[in-house]
Amino acid sequence: MVARFKGQYGTGIREANTYLGQNYMVVDPSIISEVLRILRDREQFDYCVDVTAVHYPEREKQFDVLWILYSFSKNERVRIKIMIADGESVPSAVSIWATANWLEREVYDMFGIRFDGHPDLKRILLPDGWKGHPLRKDYGIIQQDQEWVKANLGIESGQ
Amino acid sequence: MGKGQPGDRERPIIMTDRTMFDLKPADPKRIDEKYLSHLELGEPDKTFLDSNELVINMGPQHPATHGVLRVILKLDGEKVLGTECVIGYLHRGVEKIAENRTYTMFNPYVDRMDYVAAVSNGLGYCEAVEKLLNVEAPPRAKYIRVILTELNRMASHQLWLGTHALDIGAMTPLFYTFRDREEILKIFEKYCGARLTTHAFRIGGCQYETYEGFERDVIKFLDYVPAKIDEYEELLTTNRIWLERTKNVGVISRADAIALGVTGPVLRASGVKWDLRKAQPYAAYSDFDFEIPIGTNGDTYDRYTVRMEEMRQSLRIIRQAVEKIPEGPIMAKVPKVIKPPVGEVYHSIEAPKGELGYFIVSDGSTQPYRIRVRPPSFVNLQALDIMVRGALVADVIAVIGTLDIVLGEVDR
Numbered sequence: 001m002v003a004r005f006k007g008q009y010g011t012g013i014r015e016a017n018t019y020l021g022q023n024y025m026v027v028d029p030s031i032i033s034e035v036l037r038i039l040r041d042r043e044q045f046d047y048c049v050d051v052t053a054v055h056y057p058e059r060e061k062q063f064d065v066l067w068i069l070y071s072f073s074k075n076e077r078v079r080i081k082i083m084i085a086d087g088e089s090v091p092s093a094v095s096i097w098a099t100a101n102w103l104e105r106e107v108y109d110m111f112g113i114r115f116d117g118h119p120d121l122k123r124i125l126l127p128d129g130w131k132g133h134p135l136r137k138d139y140g141i142i143q144q145d146q147e148w149v150k151a152n153l154g155i156e157s158g159q
Numbered sequence: 160m161g162k163g164q165p166g167d168r169e170r171p172i173i174m175t176d177r178t179m180f181d182l183k184p185a186d187p188k189r190i191d192e193k194y195l196s197h198l199e200l201g202e203p204d205k206t207f208l209d210s211n212e213l214v215i216n217m218g219p220q221h222p223a224t225h226g227v228l229r230v231i232l233k234l235d236g237e238k239v240l241g242t243e244c245v246i247g248y249l250h251r252g253v254e255k256i257a258e259n260r261t262y263t264m265f266n267p268y269v270d271r272m273d274y275v276a277a278v279s280n281g282l283g284y285c286e287a288v289e290k291l292l293n294v295e296a297p298p299r300a301k302y303i304r305v306i307l308t309e310l311n312r313m314a315s316h317q318l319w320l321g322t323h324a325l326d327i328g329a330m331t332p333l334f335y336t337f338r339d340r341e342e343i344l345k346i347f348e349k350y351c352g353a354r355l356t357t358h359a360f361r362i363g364g365c366q367y368e369t370y371e372g373f374e375r376d377v378i379k380f381l382d383y384v385p386a387k388i389d390e391y392e393e394l395l396t397t398n399r400i401w402l403e404r405t406k407n408v409g410v411i412s413r414a415d416a417i418a419l420g421v422t423g424p425v426l427r428a429s430g431v432k433w434d435l436r437k438a439q440p441y442a443a444y445s446d447f448d449f450e451i452p453i454g455t456n457g458d459t460y461d462r463y464t465v466r467m468e469e470m471r472q473s474l475r476i477i478r479q480a481v482e483k484i485p486e487g488p489i490m491a492k493v494p495k496v497i498k499p500p501v502g503e504v505y506h507s508i509e510a511p512k513g514e515l516g517y518f519i520v521s522d523g524s525t526q527p528y529r530i531r532v533r534p535p536s537f538v539n540l541q542a543l544d545i546m547v548r549g550a551l552v553a554d555v556i557a558v559i560g561t562l563d564i565v566l567g568e569v570d571r
Binding site: 022 | 246247250252254255256258259290291293415417418419420421431433438439502503504505507514516518520528529531533537538541570571
């Protein structure tokens, strides 16, 4: 599979490796949408297990965005990873796997990463008016949107 | 004060002077714009002259939502045109907490996600960290894990059955299932002192050896409960009201189920024979014989039969595990301070509700750099909209019940 992708995209596939028996592939953000579609259609990764992100504030490309995929017919998992800078958006995978809808909303909610082409990108776990994205590393563990708490809960602090 | 005399012949039969009450209907447009505008809703049925769209709010404080789930329903009379779930009322930021705790300290937190199946959560987490550390729990610990996890699956399904049946209107099963679930909780309590948030496992194995008489208690339970499962089935399986309320209700096709990433009994009821315990065995599951029950129609009734059969299969697994349980240590050699090497790992298990996955990124320190929990309930809940479109309001209750969500896990 990796050979097929490398033949097709060359250096667009940055890295393809195995760690602890788990396969992962780092690809260029520009081709991610195509790669995901091919993974579903040609490589039969018909089940999108999870979409998530990791924040590395000290890196130039601050975010890793990950898709964990599974193929029922091959009984195989693969992780696809791209690296993007803060403020960059990612093409949405909702048209590929319907399950990506809420998962992408959660990534947006927690990290502030926007997904282009998402039908309804808004916060999912936090309230709509909340400011800040809690899973970014610069967001403190007891930090909260004081204004929102005051306005909506009528208390000084949620602590 | 109201106007007019009740005896006045000029007045229509419905006497209430509506101006008396300041009953302005909630502005549906406001909710519409906020929540429903993006949905491609069906058109209301124009056959009846008085057909009109109605937006109603269900929850978050609604007994049938099994916690604090808010569903905004757009209705045409009794027919559901579309739904929107509003979640997050129970959000505690578990993933953020994890980044600020050591691996060991975070272990009890995972129990608070799916709090009716705490043992499964702990198993998934411990195994994920073990994978990252490249250690394996000793065989005896694995067997103890399997026994407790399967007991917990049983307890989770019993709680599901009781509350689901109660939602639909059958009250008796609740008392029956809670009576029998108590026996499982007693075993947990004797084993580790806790009944619900058990924190039964540690990274590398189990902290406690089984107590004196553990096997005897488990066997006693195994002998006791099959007749009770038959009893639940007797109440429901051929009950006409139950059939009417569950057959062809909340149907989800195989293709939709896969596209929506639905897992667990919900996926299996749609005819996909897939169970992580078989597909990618973890703990000691490869040692045991058991079947994966599947359904054909993907309706609420099939999900019910799948879960009932799963309970029986769990009992089969537990019996084999108790009979074959090996002697030996229960803890692998793990360092006192857990410091996994730099790397990422994804590990998932078949929790009672579906695939529960942990994605852990380690930066080589004592605290995880990032933990992502892939919650089965969260993903399964997304299927609610597809499952209830075109159905009746009462079916929404049945479908929420049959999805078997736990809001602690949806919101984390």
